[in-house]
Amino acid sequence: MTAVDAILAHVHSQAADITALIRAFVECESPSDDSAAVNRFVDLVADTVNPFARTRTIPGGKFGRQLMCEMTLPGRKKSGRILALGHSDTVWPMGTLRNMPFRQADGRLWGPGVLDMKSGIAFFIFAVRTLRELEIPVASKVVLQLNSDEEVGSESSRPLTEKNAKESHAVLVLEPGTGLAGKLKTARKGVGDFTVVVRGRASHAGVDFEAGASAVLELARQVDRISGFTQVHRGITVNPGVISGGTRTNVVAAEARAEIDIRVLRLKDAPALEKKFRSLKPFDRRCSLEVTGGLNRPPMERSAGIVRLFRTARQLASELGVEVEESLTGGGSDGNFTAALGVPTLDGLGGVGEGAHAVNESILIGRIADRTALIAKLLASIQPV
Numbered sequence: 001m002t003a004v005d006a007i008l009a010h011v012h013s014q015a016a017d018i019t020a021l022i023r024a025f026v027e028c029e030s031p032s033d034d035s036a037a038v039n040r041f042v043d044l045v046a047d048t049v050n051p052f053a054r055t056r057t058i059p060g061g062k063f064g065r066q067l068m069c070e071m072t073l074p075g076r077k078k079s080g081r082i083l084a085l086g087h088s089d090t091v092w093p094m095g096t097l098r099n100m101p102f103r104q105a106d107g108r109l110w111g112p113g114v115l116d117m118k119s120g121i122a123f124f125i126f127a128v129r130t131l132r133e134l135e136i137p138v139a140s141k142v143v144l145q146l147n148s149d150e151e152v153g154s155e156s157s158r159p160l161t162e163k164n165a166k167e168s169h170a171v172l173v174l175e176p177g178t179g180l181a182g183k184l185k186t187a188r189k190g191v192g193d194f195t196v197v198v199r200g201r202a203s204h205a206g207v208d209f210e211a212g213a214s215a216v217l218e219l220a221r222q223v224d225r226i227s228g229f230t231q232v233h234r235g236i237t238v239n240p241g242v243i244s245g246g247t248r249t250n251v252v253a254a255e256a257r258a259e260i261d262i263r264v265l266r267l268k269d270a271p272a273l274e275k276k277f278r279s280l281k282p283f284d285r286r287c288s289l290e291v292t293g294g295l296n297r298p299p300m301e302r303s304a305g306i307v308r309l310f311r312t313a314r315q316l317a318s319e320l321g322v323e324v325e326e327s328l329t330g331g332g333s334d335g336n337f338t339a340a341l342g343v344p345t346l347d348g349l350g351g352v353g354e355g356a357h358a359v360n361e362s363i364l365i366g367r368i369a370d371r372t373a374l375i376a377k378l379l380a381s382i383q384p385v
């Protein structure tokens, strides 16, 4: 890099303001299950972008409101649309700040939701401000969508995400990058869950043992069989994460249940896996099985359009003196929905750090500027198709 990139230089000059905005976002707690708290955060973001965006909210049912912001950017005659996708909710309950306050130490910003994903939202806002202040034209309309229920499955926001994705030629997801290198995400596994309920026959374990059919024993056998559905080399994993059953040690258990997480790399692997679950038969015919569930986030498969977007990002990052790589993750995001519709989706553009959903949640201060500049450059470079 010979000359300092103009966008990067401008972002650097805003460093203190970016940190202040991340702090304000982190200090406005927004757990998914507290719609009033999420709405307060949504209002804060809307107020922040209000001078340069048209905002509106959409009811989220029992969750907070979804936020849509159409950004006002330089350049006449917009065609097509870029969707920037994020979420306003976090996994952290109200009051987490008391034990895990926002702080700046060891070259990082720390606090609940700082990585997942309040920093990504702040980066996007400063990317837009930079394009405006430098009067860099943007060919497409740019819309930010913040969902209120991403951390709990995106049930209420999914239709809006899909509708908006269909009207867009690219989706930029503001979720954190992978690892401390901040790799971008070009593929994500699909995610689903199943619940298996076993009903057996209760009896007294001492007096009437043979009359009983143990739901616990039946479930143990089923869990062993279900675990065999995993095919690591194909990217298929099946995790019986929660089991429960029985009432007392001296009672042959009448009921037991297991909750199982499934992940697939390819959509075409999902039907066969779902069929295996639905075809489960009891080992002990006196027991019955009830199987419910399925895939709820399709995989984000690494399509040609996604690779093209990634290569653009890699080129733009190199102008910033940064080498970005791509990654595959087993975790889902709302990018899974947009990619599954065939809309080129690049994920992991937000904070670079570690500890999402964990007490060491933090972002690297040294990566704030290049990430913000990369988002700005992408918005200016992605051409309508």
Ligand SMILES: [Zn+2]
Pocket (backbone or CB within 6 Å): 087, 116, 117, 150, 175, 176
């Ligand atoms: Zn997230």
